[in-house]
Amino acid sequence: MIDNLLDTAPCGFVTLAEDGIVLRANSTLASWLGVRTSELSGKHFETLLSVGGKVFYQTHLFPLLKLSGHCEELYLTLHTTKGDEIPVLVNGVQLHTAGGLEYSVVLVPMRQRERYEEELLLARRAAEEANAQLAEANLRLQALDRLKDELLAVTSHDIGGLVTTIRLSAQLLMRQKPGSNVDPARHVRAISDATDRLLVLLRDLADLALANTGQISLQTTRLLLSEVAQTALDDMRVRAEAKSISISLETASEEPHVQADYDRLYQVISNLLGNAIKFTPPGGQVFLTVQKQGHRVAVIVQDTGIGIPADRLSQLFAHFKNMSTPGTGGERGSGLGLAIVRRLTELHGGEITVESVEGSGSTFTVLLAPEAR
Amino acid sequence: MTQDILRRNNVRILGDGTQPMLFAHGFGCDQNMWRFVTPYFRDDYKLVLFDYVGAGKSDLSAYVPQRYSSLDGYAQDVLDVCEALDLHDVIFVGHSVSSMIGVLAAIRKPEYFDRLILLGPTPRYLNDLPDYLGGFERADIEGLLDLMDRNYLGWTSYLAPVIMKNPERQELSAELEQSFCSTDPVTARRFAEVTFFSDNRDDLPNLTIPSLILQCSDDAIAPLEVGDYLHRHLSNSTLRVLRATGHCPHMSHPEETVEAIKEYLGSSVALRAI
Numbered sequence: 001m002i003d004n005l006l007d008t009a010p011c012g013f014v015t016l017a018e019d020g021i022v023l024r025a026n027s028t029l030a031s032w033l034g035v036r037t038s039e040l041s042g043k044h045f046e047t048l049l050s051v052g053g054k055v056f057y058q059t060h061l062f063p064l065l066k067l068s069g070h071c072e073e074l075y076l077t078l079h080t081t082k083g084d085e086i087p088v089l090v091n092g093v094q095l096h097t098a099g100g101l102e103y104s105v106v107l108v109p110m111r112q113r114e115r116y117e118e119e120l121l122l123a124r125r126a127a128e129e130a131n132a133q134l135a136e137a138n139l140r141l142q143a144l145d146r147l148k149d150e151l152l153a154v155t156s157h158d159i160g161g162l163v164t165t166i167r168l169s170a171q172l173l174m175r176q177k178p179g180s181n182v183d184p185a186r187h188v189r190a191i192s193d194a195t196d197r198l199l200v201l202l203r204d205l206a207d208l209a210l211a212n213t214g215q216i217s218l219q220t221t222r223l224l225l226s227e228v229a230q231t232a233l234d235d236m237r238v239r240a241e242a243k244s245i246s247i248s249l250e251t252a253s254e255e256p257h258v259q260a261d262y263d264r265l266y267q268v269i270s271n272l273l274g275n276a277i278k279f280t281p282p283g284g285q286v287f288l289t290v291q292k293q294g295h296r297v298a299v300i301v302q303d304t305g306i307g308i309p310a311d312r313l314s315q316l317f318a319h320f321k322n323m324s325t326p327g328t329g330g331e332r333g334s335g336l337g338l339a340i341v342r343r344l345t346e347l348h349g350g351e352i353t354v355e356s357v358e359g360s361g362s363t364f365t366v367l368l369a370p371e372a373r
Numbered sequence: 374m375t376q377d378i379l380r381r382n383n384v385r386i387l388g389d390g391t392q393p394m395l396f397a398h399g400f401g402c403d404q405n406m407w408r409f410v411t412p413y414f415r416d417d418y419k420l421v422l423f424d425y426v427g428a429g430k431s432d433l434s435a436y437v438p439q440r441y442s443s444l445d446g447y448a449q450d451v452l453d454v455c456e457a458l459d460l461h462d463v464i465f466v467g468h469s470v471s472s473m474i475g476v477l478a479a480i481r482k483p484e485y486f487d488r489l490i491l492l493g494p495t496p497r498y499l500n501d502l503p504d505y506l507g508g509f510e511r512a513d514i515e516g517l518l519d520l521m522d523r524n525y526l527g528w529t530s531y532l533a534p535v536i537m538k539n540p541e542r543q544e545l546s547a548e549l550e551q552s553f554c555s556t557d558p559v560t561a562r563r564f565a566e567v568t569f570f571s572d573n574r575d576d577l578p579n580l581t582i583p584s585l586i587l588q589c590s591d592d593a594i595a596p597l598e599v600g601d602y603l604h605r606h607l608s609n610s611t612l613r614v615l616r617a618t619g620h621c622p623h624m625s626h627p628e629e630t631v632e633a634i635k636e637y638l639g640s641s642v643a644l645r646a647i
Binding site: 018020046055058060066075 | 399522
């Protein structure tokens with residue numbers, strides 16, 4: 001029996017046998033659940049709970065009551081006969097009675113606080129999410145920072161090497177005595193070559209910095225990619241012929257115009273052509289193609305060169321990552337070319353992809369959207 | 374290394390026997406849950422108790438999210454303990470999710486194990502109808518995760534070690550007056566997801582170690598169909614349905630549970646009262 005006060009108190013009250021079977025329940029709990037008090041006796045406590053509540057009861061509440069003898073302020077959800085859920089806070093305590101072990105359990109509804117907690121929970125989840133994003137951004141920034149440090153280290157090393165070449169050659173020329181066997185022309189050429197490479201390196205560094213900070217402004221005009229390709233190809237022909245590499249251009253018959261910066265696109269295509277020539281051995285071929293691909297226009301630079309190892313493909317457009325790779329004829333570049341090519345392509349709203357088979361060649365594809373009609 | 378593992382997993386060794394019984398607790402609790410059954414095995418076995426990293430008094434700093442993002446990481450805890458103590462012929466007793474953790478461990482290193490006792494095991498909690506009835510829909514599990522979030526939100530009295538001060542509750546030994554199922558909210562929440570979204574059905578045919586499936590007659594977490602399914606897919610398994618109801622027969626009905634385990638192990642040692 002439950003005395004009247006407890007029976008109608010504004011909280012649910014239930015006593016459970018050791019195995020969780022309801023021995024007694026008060027009217028308040030029965031009315032919440034939409035049943036008669038007598039219907040609750042003999043039922044398992046977990047049948048009064050939501051599905052999640054059942055699992056929580058079995059994995060948390062029951063072990064806690066059994067092991068520690070009590071539990072305080074556990075959150076559970078009751079499941080009513082109407083299908084509603086009532087959030088409750090549960091306090092329970094173990095009792096030793098003449099009939100054996102029992103548990104007294106009090107349930108207090110917490111609808112108001114539940115809404116407040118809901119907000120807290122949402123806020124916490126949002127904060128956790130934001131934290132995770134921040135941590136990720138931080139990692140990306142750190143990686144970028146390391147890359148810049150590396151870039152600085154590698155370029156200063158390169159500049160140092162070139163300046164040393166110039167200095168040594170200049171000193172040799174200055175100390176040259178009449179009748180010595182120093183060939184002045186060779187040293188002047190060395191100084192000139194080193195100066196050329198220095199200029200390329202410095203120009204590329206400046207371009208990259210400008211492109212990365214978004215300070216390059218495109219002077220777009222209406223143009224055909226095949227026209228830019230033809231000019232770039234003509235300018236590269238001498239370099240290709242010097243290595244006995246055949247170079248050709250194929251264009252589409254109906255080529256859409258694009259809105260683009262002529263000089264920057266020239267830079268993209270000639271850079272890709274220069275790379276293709278650089279990494280193709282004498283006797284090889286370089287194909288330049290302009291064609292429609294889906295709704296976009298593609299400039300494709302394909303070579304029969306040495307190809308790129310699969311593990312380097314993903315890093316290919318990162319700054320200076322190919323710096324340490326001289327060409328098949330010993331050519332050297334700044335190593336910044338592909339990073340610049342990608343940035344310039346992206347500034348045009350385009351996309352660059354690469355496919356390569358080591359030993360048989362590489363294909364770079366620049367995709368640009370046609371001008372809007 | 375050995376000491377590190379023993380400390381990391383809060384390993385405790387009891388009993389006077391030689392053959393090891395390794396008790397692995399389920400989700401939501403820690404090694405304390407075994408205290409009603411261990412007295413029955415103390416005389417005849419070497420009892421090894423431990424807490425998974427993230428539970429009980431394990432070393433929380435050893436919790437590596439990547440490692441514990443699947444049950445395999447927990448199986449590695451079991452194998453680490455076996456290796457650290459150089460255990461062989463292990464009778465593994467796992468409750469709930471630990472049953473599957475034990476199955477995974479025994480598939481990877483069968484040489485450590487003699488037999489597996491699986492208490493309320495489930496290879497997959499979610500239904501995959503029409504072929505498989507796990508008992509839960511995704512929304513049910515999300516309801517559980519939500520309950521966990523709310524219980525972990527501010528009710529730290531549940532999480533912090535519960536100190537027993539009431540002298541009337543003298544049935545509890547001093548050793549147990551410290552913490553029960555205390556758990557780290559973050560790791561517990563992840564353990565819940567790993568547990569209830571796991572699917573180990575494909576692993577079952579790879580188990581070569583004999584097993585006893587102990588199933589309760591009315592278990593809200595592991596329905597009878599799940600026990601049948603396991604029995605069909607685990608070769609060399611024995612299925613026994615207990616009269617006990619609920620999901621924790623080792624706590625609610627320790628005598629019947631012990632009896633079933635002893636019968637399976639063929640132990641002639643009479644059941645002793647605590």
